[in-house]
Amino acid sequence: MSAYLNRAVSMVAGNTGMASSSSSFDTNSISENRSFANDKSPLQIFVKAKKRINDIYDEINEYVIETFHFVNDLPHDIDIVDKAEKELFESYIFKVSAIREVLHRDHMKVAFFGRTSNGKSSVINAMLKDKILPSGIGHTTNCFCQVEGVDGEDAYLVKEGSDEKLNVVNIKQLANALCQEKLSESSLVRIFWPRERCHLLRDDVVFVDSPGVDVSANLDDWIDNHCLDADVFVLVLNAESTMTLAEKSFFHTVSKKLSKPNVFVLNNRWDAAADEMEFQDSVRTQHLERCLDFLSKELKVCSEKEAAERVFFVSAKETLNARIFESKGQPPHLGAITDGFQTRYFEFLDFERKFEECISKSAVKTKFEQHSSRGRNIGNDMHLMLENIYDRSNVMKKEKGGVKKKLTDRIQSTESNLMQITREMKQKIHNMVEEVEKKVSTALNEEIWRLGVLVDEFSMPFHSEPLVLNIYKKELNAHVEAGLGSNLRARLSIALATNIESAQCEMTDRMHSLISSETIITQNKQILTRSQPFEMLYSLNCQNLCSDFQENLDFKFSWGITSMINRFTGKMKTNGKQSLTVIHRQGNAVNYTSFFFVIYFLELFSLD
Template identity: 75%
Template sequence: MAAYLNRTISLVTGQTGPADDDRHASSTDTIFVRAKKKINDIYGEIEEYVHETTTFINALHAEAEIVDKAERELFESYVYKVAAIREVLQRDHMKVAFFGRTSNGKSSVINAMLREKILPSGIGHTTNCFCQVEGSNGGEAYLMTEGSEEKLNVVNIKQLANALCQEKLCESSLVRIFWPRERCSLLRDDVVFVDSPGVDVSANLDDWIDNHCLNADVFVLVLNAESTMTRAEKQFFHTVSQKLSKPNIFILNNRWDASANEPECQESVKSQHTERCIDFLTKELKVSNEKEAAERVFFVSARETLQARIEEAKGNPPHMGAIAEGFQIRYFEFQDFERKFEECISQSAK
């Protein structure tokens, strides 16, 4: 997180070079630590105040019904919101959670961002529990299941997929995958990625939100650009935004490579999807204004991006392999998403 702060500050001040960076980093750390302590203290007091008020309101209601249900629920919601903010402030990593229907490409998006096929994806594998990818020290790759301290060694993706299938896991449980932090800059910067089962396959969305979302800094809704946003996807984010005040949400219209087969209607489909996504963020969830929302909607192909990055890592040009017409534009759009994502996460680190 400090790395993000430093990067943001050097962007603002224009200071570069190792000596400046080091001096800057240590003074920033102290300011950051002091500021964080102060903010934590303030929120500690707010939490106490909100608790006391809610207890008072509930006691009052037991004696005489002068506070209506909606008002009592409003007070309860403040308890959740303040608790969520406190939890975020007390953490030293940034968390990004990916949601969407089964097979929309959530695991593929995470793999593309990590520049490696870490999470199993595709036919024959469905994410059946929450999978969190985070950086490990010492070059080790392993996984840990909830409630166990045992480190299960993972050498490759096939082993990981097998390990995930063999474990009898409840859909809202968490598997933590530790991946060498030096393999990816986002892991080095203490960003953790959370992949989820499809929002269409669960009835336990409230549990999911309470267990996995209240401390997320950023949410990415991965849609299938070949179809329209479903009620389950919308409902999930409605519930998230009731429990969290103004969550940071990005929307990826994934599988946009499929539009290359129908160039004649590409633009009209894109503007329809864009309008719906912006309306969803602004009018339904009310989490951003039009301008901010327009910067949060992207048309990408995670599969192509991952493929391109694997080729680049081998020293080949990104467009090697079977890639559809318009790849370069989709690849730029994915990179643009990552830039905006990094800006957003560095803002919430402050």
């Protein structure tokens, strides 16, 4: 108790510049201290913390979305992130979005409780420096009224279960609106007041005024519906009476549902003690002891020393009147009607300062601690998941690196072997070509020596007429060409086909050796050999070969010296061209065509 009295005296005498005379009042000192208090308000801790945590969650949201898109855009054929992990990453987006939405709505909430007509509404009005809630004779709050700030200049209220905005011009209109409605004592009416009119509303403080705790026994519903998210509770008592069982019962219920709630006790209407100054100290001591015992021993929400910092003796009505005068530029003490006003006024200021410190710290802890923890858990979980993905990626990278090196070495070896095989096969083909040329040359040489047989097999009758003779030569050339081709195929095709097939099998086996059997079996692929038989075509084109042949059918004595020499040397020339001689005797032509064909081809191919 002595600590409380010392604190009150120090606050009144030292912090406000109050003169020793109780009748004097330093208006300038109050204005300066109030301006300084607004600039250094503890409520700014919550405001700055709210902005900071919202900024942090904005970054978390970007991080979560970016991570999800990164994970979701990974190729599906790369087995690094499974479907469950992708769904978990996506769920974080919705979790962070829900937290951000709650954070934007978070505010500091203070709930006022007490018996009917204890002055709860007057205390709220005094703190808001304006007559917002109806108060006074005939005006009792019959439901929960929540006062919160809103941007703009117009005030309005919204009833529970409705989105309709009812305009509020003045306090009388608000009082009439509340009185005309038949509202349940558990229902909530939200009153939106311009933030610019009150620094508390501007700093995200929400005030909840309640019906008297003596009007209903259904306290559990009150607590569940309106108190679980409250940061500070203010018990408003009537200093002209004592604390009742109804008031104690309510806070005992609150204490069971909430862990050590922050409770302030205001002994309102303390201005009534000014008429009995001789009993003021004893009454104050009596009230203070009961309040300290209630907070420290019954509720056990704080120690006795801390409880002494949470009990105040004020007059809300006097404070409200003083602040209304002050807002008009008049000295606050003009609103005082009894002695000791300045002490009660400064104690109300002290209550506000302690209240602001308490609600700011409490709100930061209750509102943001859980969100901070959840944000940290989300970050840690995502970090751990990404670490696991990174580790799996490294393992896969090493495995793929080993496979890549193995394949690279194998490709280099295969390319080297393929080049070697290609060189050998080219050489083999070259050798085969030379061998084929040699065989064809030999076979053709032998067949040319046997041209007489083919010519003898030609059955077309011979005529000396020029027109018939040209046809005869064409048919003879065709017969010889077909016969030579047929004979060459019969002699060479089988041997050549065998050699080619053998070379083909060797090439296929060499190519198979470059590919592992596992690859062939796994991919079900193989090097296919030529399925059609190899067929060699011989293009002799006797028509072109004999195009320069010019026959001479004139009669010549074949047994002359010149004819004999030319016939045996095989160099018969007529006008620079070879000729074929046909001897006619006694009108009968003797056909020596076979002989001269042999001579012609021997000379043509130089195969003497």
